[in-house]
Amino acid sequence: MKCEYCEIVEREGKAPILYIDEELVVAIKDKVMAPGQITIFPRKHYTILEMVPELLIAKCSVVANKVSMALFESLGCQGTNILISNGLASGQSVPHFGIEVIPRIEEDKVGLTWEGKQLNDDEFEMTMRALVEDVKKAQAEKAKKVEKETAADAAAANSESAVLGKDVKVVDDSSRKSGEGKASGEAVTKAKTKSQAVPPLVRNIRRIP
Amino acid sequence: MTDEQRSAMAEKLRSMTPEQLAALQKEQCIFCKIVSGQIPSKKIYEDQIMIAILDINPAARGHLLLIPKNHYMIMPHVPDGEMAHLFVVAQKLSECVLRTLKVGGTSLFIANGQVAGQRAQHVILHVIPRKEGDKVLEFTDTLISSEMVSKVETAVKPTFFKHLGLGGDEPKNDGGNSEEKKDSGSTGVVHAALEPDAPHPEPSAYKEHSASGAVRDEGVVKKSAKKVVASKGIPVVSQDEKVVPKRKDDDVSLDDIANLFK
Numbered sequence: 001m002k003c004e005y006c007e008i009v010e011r012e013g014k015a016p017i018l019y020i021d022e023e024l025v026v027a028i029k030d031k032v033m034a035p036g037q038i039t040i041f042p043r044k045h046y047t048i049l050e051m052v053p054e055l056l057i058a059k060c061s062v063v064a065n066k067v068s069m070a071l072f073e074s075l076g077c078q079g080t081n082i083l084i085s086n087g088l089a090s091g092q093s094v095p096h097f098g099i100e101v102i103p104r105i106e107e108d109k110v111g112l113t114w115e116g117k118q119l120n121d122d123e124f125e126m127t128m129r130a131l132v133e134d135v136k137k138a139q140a141e142k143a144k145k146v147e148k149e150t151a152a153d154a155a156a157a158n159s160e161s162a163v164l165g166k167d168v169k170v171v172d173d174s175s176r177k178s179g180e181g182k183a184s185g186e187a188v189t190k191a192k193t194k195s196q197a198v199p200p201l202v203r204n205i206r207r208i209p
Numbered sequence: 210m211t212d213e214q215r216s217a218m219a220e221k222l223r224s225m226t227p228e229q230l231a232a233l234q235k236e237q238c239i240f241c242k243i244v245s246g247q248i249p250s251k252k253i254y255e256d257q258i259m260i261a262i263l264d265i266n267p268a269a270r271g272h273l274l275l276i277p278k279n280h281y282m283i284m285p286h287v288p289d290g291e292m293a294h295l296f297v298v299a300q301k302l303s304e305c306v307l308r309t310l311k312v313g314g315t316s317l318f319i320a321n322g323q324v325a326g327q328r329a330q331h332v333i334l335h336v337i338p339r340k341e342g343d344k345v346l347e348f349t350d351t352l353i354s355s356e357m358v359s360k361v362e363t364a365v366k367p368t369f370f371k372h373l374g375l376g377g378d379e380p381k382n383d384g385g386n387s388e389e390k391k392d393s394g395s396t397g398v399v400h401a402a403l404e405p406d407a408p409h410p411e412p413s414a415y416k417e418h419s420a421s422g423a424v425r426d427e428g429v430v431k432k433s434a435k436k437v438v439a440s441k442g443i444p445v446v447s448q449d450e451k452v453v454p455k456r457k458d459d460d461v462s463l464d465d466i467a468n469l470f471k
Contacts, residue, residue, distance in 0.1 A: 057295035070369035079322025087314020090339040104325040114345040124395035131253045134305040
């Protein structure tokens with residue numbers, strides 16, 4: 001059984017596609033929280049958020065903002081929600097990563113709220129410590145990975161010709177703003193050749209600032 | 210707030226320049242104060258563009274607020290580069306939350322506009338740890354007719370394409386490395402934001418939004434941003450920091466100010 005979103009891509013699904021290119025799809029759903037709900041998802045199948053490449057997340061989020069602006073203007077809604085449901089516990093109903101943009105009007109009964117909880121200081125302290133530690137670990141791992149890849153690519157660049165239309169991945173960790181390297185530090189350079197079909201939204205993407 | 214107070218405030222605000230209004234908003238903004246450290250917070254991540262803190266009134270333990278350091282009241286104001294950065298970091302922090310708190314999922318959520326649940330005058334991306342049956346972000350799906358779906362398509366498509374900078378029905382395959390921020394092909398709009406030579410965002414002197422709504426930054430379509438803002442009655446703001454005359458009436462909250470412009 002195919003995934004609902006993959007079916008949309010293959011034009012087998014019923015949902016009309018507002019926009020599609022080599023990397024992502026913008027479609028109107030019929031099973032919605034409110035009419036006008038739009039979903040933006042990568043063309044390739046990624047089940048959950050953590051699997052999606054950073055560049056793709058970047059693009060989907062930028063497009064989601066534009067969809068939100070379009071909904072304001074065309075549907076006359078008074079607000080929008082951006083929602084990523086990640087994992088079964090979050091109510092993710094389609095096993096394919098997507099960003100939902102939901103138009104909101106007053107008293108629309110959509111829901112999407114929560115009750116704020118009161119936690120005691122100890123719980124906060126514990127949570128904060130655990131998260132800060134994990135964040136530092138993740139940053140250190142990323143830095144190591146980046147170092148390894150730079151070394152590997154330097155070696156590869158010496159032995160291969162860059163002119164032959166090969167993609168050269170150069171990871172630039174020194175480009176990180178505060179040296180924390182949490183977000184993507186990858187620089188992707190695509191060699192321009194006439195024979196290479198460069199899809200829109202991808203050309204010359206080098207680094208997420 | 211009495212009618213008299215309201216009209217006095219309205220008069221005061223009308224006499225302010227967009228720059229002064231922006232500075233006033235920023236001065237009153239709790240989250241800008243958190244960013245600057247004036248108000249303490251439980252920070253778990255920071256870089257040049259944003260910070261991530263623990264929500265003190267969370268939906269669940271580990272509820273994170275991702276806050277851009279620059280003051281943006283609503284989502285359309287956020288430049289593409291910063292938007293992208295917020296989400297990429299949110300992905301990483303979601304991973305941290307899943308690992309550390311051993312929960313079954315996370316929800317990433319932005320409330321844009323009061324009716325959508327926006328309570329703060331500053332754009333916030335929530336990362337919320339989720340457990341089954343937690344009664345957080347509950348929703349129900351309903352099936353809408355294909356007729357309704359077609360209506361949505363007809364209504365939204367042209368405006369959406371305008372925001373993407375596309376002329377016709379199909380995405381243009383325009384060339385090059387253009388950093389032109391005006392309506393270019395789809396490549397221009399999104400990839401310009403991600404160019405390595407795009408202006409490096411500095412929080413204090415970031416983008417300049419002029420009074421006419423012209424935006425000199427990554428990929429936000431000028432006119433539509435202004436149109437959205439104008440239709441909501443919110444003044445287009447500038448990032449310039451100028452001296453703001455101190456208000457005498459301290460009973461007024463930022464909500465009152467926003468309401469005046471509706």
